Amino acid sequence: MTTHHITDARPRHHVSALLRLSALTGALALTGTCVLAGLPAASADDAPDPVAAQSAPADTFYDPPAGYESATPGTILASRPVRAAALPSLPLAVNAWQLLYRTTDADGNPYAAVTTVLSPETRSGPARLLSVQAAYDSIQRTCMPSYAMTAGDLASPPPSEALEAAIALDRGWTVSIPDPGGIDNRFLTPRVMGYTVLDGIRAAENFSPLGLDGAATRTALTGYSGGGIGTSWAAELHPSYAPELNIVGAVLGAPIPDLAAAMRSVSGRISGGLIAVGVAAVMYDSPEFSAALDRYLKPGARAILAAAGRECVSATVSKNLFINASDLLTVPLDQVLSDPVIHATIADRARGTATPTTPMYIVNAVNDEVSPIAKVDALVARYCAAGASVSYVRDDLPDLISDHSIEALTSVGGSFTWLDRAMNSDNPNPPTCQTTTVPSTFTDGSWSTQLPAFTQGLARVLLSQSLGQ
Template identity: 45%
Template sequence: MGHLSSVSRFLSRLTRGTVAVAVTTTVAAATLTATTGVASAEPAPPRDSFYDAPANFAAAAAGQVLKSRPVNVRALQLFPVHVQAWQLLYRTADQYGKPDVTVTTLMIPEGARYKRKLLSFQAATDSILRVCGPSYSLTHGLPIDLYSRTGPITLTNGGAETLLAAAGLTKGWAVAMPDHGGSRNSFLTPHQPGYAVLDGIRAVQNFMPSQLPKKTPTALWGYSGGAIASSWAVEEQPTYAPELNIKGAAFGAPERDLGASLKSVNFTPLAGLIPIALGAIGKDSPAFHARLNQFLTPRGRQIVAETRNHCVGQNVLSNLWFDYRNYLTRPVDVVLNDPIIKKAIAERGITGRAPTVPTYIYNGISEEVAPIAGTDRLVRSYCRGGAAVTFHREQLPPNPIPQISSTHGIVLMTGASAAFDWINTRLTPGAPTPSGCQITTLPSSLLTEQSLQGLGPIVAGSLSAMLGLPVGAR
């Protein structure tokens, strides 16, 4: 019980700190919005020839490394992480299966490299800008930059989630964080993030300095936007990359029912995800973009367009308590039933395909970003297809004022340690392979024995990363 009390105090302090940062930065965000007035054009990516595809890249095999470079990685875009790190530009595919390139950031603990495991950590990029992807934000910029065109809040989810990914480093594993948006920095695109993740695993194994052979035991992990990419990866893997030795995938709050998510998250602290999503789908589909604009007010079109200029933190803080009822000219159900809009959302929904690797899924029952009904449907679809699924439905206390607090953010923190312990078990030699579907409703996975076992590596990885200590050297 003392251990649980310490965890509770830690989470309480973390939550209070997050709220304080949000209040402070919201003032800056409001000031920026007031002074800019109108949406500006999407900023061009920073000039870096490393991201440029070689002339003959289309002839390369999927997952072939086209370029590589050593880099220094920083957690929270501030603290140097004491590991060996490289970035790999590799061949992958876009949503239509056509040749594309993207980048993964590979981190390896210093020391012996014998029989390492691999963790592919999918950050919740939730943006359509290169500067918001892991490869850029882990190596450039600051969490707050009053002079940046994309700021003032420039901290990315990738920069923050490096603290979770570092748990894998404490085990001596290699950790890769792919830019799963591809060369176009897409978000919510169907199929493509799965290809990017799987080809990123291939690229790491093809990269000689990693000393990770083919068939390296591998696990996937991601939350929210990272869960979307992870879920696409396990669905594509049986036909796209059946040779990969993926032992399991853990992901939380996978938003694979975007229509339900749009309704549920409206007028909440994270409602700024709505214009981000609408802008991202519009980037993929000119037809969607044109039809959506017919339903948006001028101010609504301006807000959606402005999301192209910022990463997720700034976009959310600039649009706290966004309410689509103020920006749609027709009721939301009419908009969602429009044939063009309905088709685009359905393409990003539940496919009916089941993974062949074991999966661990966690989701808050009072979740506002990934409503539990949508994740229930995803799990049922996987189970009907014969998948091995462990599903934790987190029954936290009801959210009495959803306009103030966020179940989505709480489960990100409380569900992480049990998810990591499940991953660790899957990567342990000789561990039994799960079978069947185990669906459990519990107060919180934070209170389970698995959570306590997984908490140590997360805390150790986070502290080592922020203090500049060697992480997982062995």
């Protein structure tokens, strides 16, 4: 295993606590959302730029060593200490490393990925590991959590999940935040996001500085939206791919189980640019899909899709507010989705074909425009019919502007209440399926118990105090 060293990047100066609080509040308000202003409208230039050209910043850490293919999945190939940040110029006072490890691609071949692992500087209590899947939703390496969490500048803000990681760290848990797409950033590729998450857990458990208990470590998964996609893949693949892992629970927030339904639902909405994000990712994966789609694209659409392949998700959505599928296509969306090649390619990315054996907490807004509730209802029904344990919470908050984004915030209290039980109880959740529809996950009682701990953890982040005390 190669070890890389960096100098301590902790800033020598700190902004005031008041400015930090303002910045942190802004980050919380943007959890799961996109930057909505300040960027120009999408160009209508019809340049036939290909979707793919992923930028690869010069960083040899991401290059797997020769012969890595013979290593077993989860083997650490390289490690380096890093300074992880909750916000630019606001580092987390924790121990942090990045691990390059061997994993598996969609075709079962050797592949590599990076995870950022964090542990409290002083930990009391039993070892616990939380794998946090970020909704970075891009095929660019610079958008991945391992870059964004350590860049330290306003142009590369860390994922909002970094704040959830801080909450977990203050509980004394170790945290793994993988790059679910791997070193080539295969976002939305079938199975890859599950393999990278599970092998990231293996790597973390094998990294001795974290002080975990190997495969016996009590471990949970969590992710919302794009992070929910990775979490659901990992939960489904766990029994067959990594059955030795002691995964005690998985939180699937708005997991978008059907990409075709999501495209129909989000079309014309404020986050309509997500259509370009998803389509660009699938085009990057599949030349056959790209060729089939090309027959239906309007002039200007190719440039929008190519730009989506070069940008992070917030930029793409910001430049394409309220975009409709009809703005990109020469025929109705349903006709495109019924094309045999396009239909098969998207169907390969659906979840629900395997049954997780770990208990799950699934939360989704009834009026979610990105993760349509009917498809999540159907996913839960399939899981339950196959014998899975699911606690399913449906949030009936009225559709305001973007209920997907609102739910990303309001569901955090219930998610951590459920995770607390999963991590600390031998019988944390009922071994059956239970569905509850609530007026709002912000008023279901979880926040009243979680708020003191959340406030304490966020205050320590603002003051650069050690987490997990």
